[in-house]
Amino acid sequence: MTDPADFDAFYREVRERLLVQTYALTGDRAVSRGAVRDAFVAAWHHWHRVARSADPEASVREIAWGKAQRRHGARPWHRDKDVDAATRATLDALASLGAQQRRVLVLAHLASVSMPDLAREVGQTVPATEQQLQQATAAFVLARGIPAAGVNAALEPLTAVTGQTTWPRGSLVRRTGVARRRAHTVVGVVGVVAALVLSGLFVTDPSGLRPTLAQAVEGVGVADEGGTDAEVVPDDAGGEPAELLPRSTLLAAPQVARAFPGAGWAVASTSDNSEGNGLLLPCQLERYVDPDGEAALVREFRAARQGAPVRPTAVQLTEVSSSPAAARRALRTLTGWVASCTDTEPRAQLVASRAVEGVGDEAVQLVLRDWEAPVTTSVVQVARTGSVLTATSVTSAGERTPAAAAAAGLQAAAVDGVCRVRGAGPCARTPRVTDVAPPAPRRSPAMISEIDLPPVSRVDQPWVGTDPVPARTNTAATSCDSSSFSGTFQGAAWQRSSTRTFLLPEADLPTEFGLTETVGSLPRAQAQGFVERVRDRLDTCSDDLGTDVTRIGGSAGRDTSLDAWQLTAEVSDDRSIRFFMAVMRDGTSVAQVGFVPAPGVTLRDGAFVELAERARARLGELPAYPAQGAGSRGGRS
Structure with missing residues (x-):
């Protein structure tokens, strides 16, 4: 399945299913259609890899869902005003679910995937996914006022609503995918040109005009798909395009090793987190913490030596928001996910909650323990400096809690890496760690949960x-x-x-x-x-x-x-x-x-x-x- 005819047949067969699933997630037909269309554009861009994957439909679904969620956040409901009462009631019931519960319910009832595949797509164990599906089903039928056996019937009106959608021809989708691929080539050319400028071998246009990536491919978001080192934006001084969030701002393996020694850390991957399910941090509910952010990079680390039932892992996630206020909201969102972690990890326990002073504008350190065998302990740290949010997590086997000061040192290094990004605030000083009240859960914040x-x-x-x-x-x-x-x-x-x-x-x-x-x-x-x-x-x-x-x-x-x-x-x-x-x-x-x-x-x-x-x-x-x-x-x- 590698030639254009195969892609066009796949596009015709799958697009309606992905549209109704994405509509169930967002409640917005226009956004859903755009996300599905762009997902197929990206699929043709990477068709050699998508076509050979074990489940091409799942690969495109992840892209479509990620695009829809990034563009509109967690509750983009009531955008479509012309739906009937039954459809509105179903959308309202879906809106009452948590984002992860909604995802599990949609996969189970509108994608018809097996439970192991469902668990893999949402990044959980099978028992945890089964329990979350039961909880999501119970919450949905209660909100919808229907018996447990009526879930499929309640979701059926969504198919009727989305069935009226018109689609671009497969050939047009493929042409846009080709344009996207050329745009990525332009990114490489820009890098070469920048190098020539720095070396003095290239003279810019005296008029001050210069091509941009947006001009290269009209209507195609170049950096949105991954495959580039960073998102590219025009430099305010009028020079060559500058990286808004370069990879060089992220932590290196030796910095992780200094804070958490003995594992032999190495970088496993670096990306803009636009592929896969995007859920890399413990308790993470959405691909991007700030769905309206301007740039994002994630880096995964792996331990070189096993030495335990669970190989230690580390992740850094960095996002640039449009303003310090938006980044502040993102920090609250991420700490709120941790406070409600049992929605995704039923046996998680928040062991410690600490404030870290002297690291950017604000920073917190949270220690989580997952008692599901094999037991693991994670240190999740979230910091904000200006409009930039950077979060790290290090997970290892057992109940040993790492030293708070050593973990804070890693957080300080992460802030020092991003504090020179455009829109960032202060860098890090010597961190000071103090115990504080834990972040409040969504439900009954004054009571234990x-x-x-x-x-x-x-x-x-x-x-x-x-x-x-x-x-x-x-x-x-x-x-x-x-x-x-x-x-x-x-x-x-x-x-x-x-x-x-x-x-x-x-x-x-x-x-x-x-x-x-x-x-x-x-x-x-x-x-x-x-x-x-x-x-x-x-x-x-x-x-x-x-x-x-x-x-x-x-x-x-x-x-x-x-x-x-x-x-x-x-x-x-x-x-x-x-x-x-x-x-x-x-x-x-x-x-x-x-x-x-x-x-x-x-x-x-x-x-x-x-x-x-x-x-x-x-x-x-x-x-x-x-x-x-x-x-x-x-x-x-």
Whole structure:
């Protein structure tokens, strides 16, 4: 399948399927048609490789989806106003899904790929993909108001909408692909001309006019397809075209080796990330963090020596946005992906969250552990300098957490590499690392989430949390304190009280097993009084026959506190129940966390207190008690 007739037949057979899939992702027919058309242009440009791939349709699909997502971001909905009510309801239901869930659902129902191929396209394991497909299906049918068996029927109207599309002839698509190939040749000529200018062997046009790549191929984005060292833009001084993001700005293997020694690092690939699924960083949901960015480069590193069940890997992703504000939003987007990583990696845990001062305008360091065997630990670092975002991740086998200072050194080197790019801000100084509150998850930011939970012994299943509900009952309380987060306390009414429970539904565990958190806010004096009352009741609970109370942790700071206990209650002569409880406060915000283990299924030593500390950190997202100034954070007015 290498001659023009084969390509034209492939184009006629596949284009409608790719259009309906891309439309399901974007809700925009015009964007979808343009993305699919340009994907076939790129396919003819690389036809010798695409035609010989195991699945040419999948290769073109990745390009089409990437183009559509890069042009319009995560929620380009309601662009088509002339669709019927059924189609609109389906698009709204798709819009309610996360980007990765939407991708999995579309592949399963509109591309009809096998589960192993589906998992490979989205860059996940088969079990993780199966679970995400179940979650996506459940969320879609709930939002659409249909039975689980009605997904295909609900998606059918999209085919009718896209079936009215007109397409350019295959010969025109091929001619555009040939023009693109010539444009890439022009890029090489520009490099030669630049070299001649630098050597003094070439004289520019005295009129100041010069050809540009945009003039070379009208309507064809040269750097959009990869294959060039960088995106090329006119130089403001009127000289030869300058690289907006040269490859020389990226990290080199020796720099990675200095921060993470012993693996024998080497560069595996460098590209503009326009091919493949584009998901290279842990928790990454979209190909580009800033879909409207001006340039992007990614570099992958591989360890030369195995030495572990998982070969260490490293990635650097750099993007240039249109403004510092856009780059700032991109940084928030990327850290938000990490905060919600369990959407793509169900057994991921955010182990540490740190701010790094002295590296560009702002920088964060996040440590993730994926408990899915074989266990891996990743250090994800994101920094912004002006309009430039650069992120690095290093993943290795096991539970060993790399030194924060060494990892920050790599981040500083990454910023120093890009800080001279047009639009960049300050370079790096000596980095200073401090622990900070973790990035807030999309749902219930003031409460712990699945990303915060450590594993339990003898169970290899992910935690699943219920949706938060009003705290009419506080299941985190013990029989010693019997605390309530509803009604009033010392004359003040509880505000913003919510509770949720976390379980391991796939494990065969007793019904009492689980972890619960309840949060709410009171005026500062009452919030402090509530915590003191819990302390008093737990301190005297050991006097009650059959209950043993042991304090296992406690700390206090400026207007904050945390106390944790282990309780063992004798329920019969030969049976006892052990459980853990912690109460914490941050200004006007209060939380209580309870955990009931099962025989042989519990947290490692110290993990419950660490989780309580995370719960206290998340309380900073709960607005202050209204009487103290609604809208401020963390209850601190």
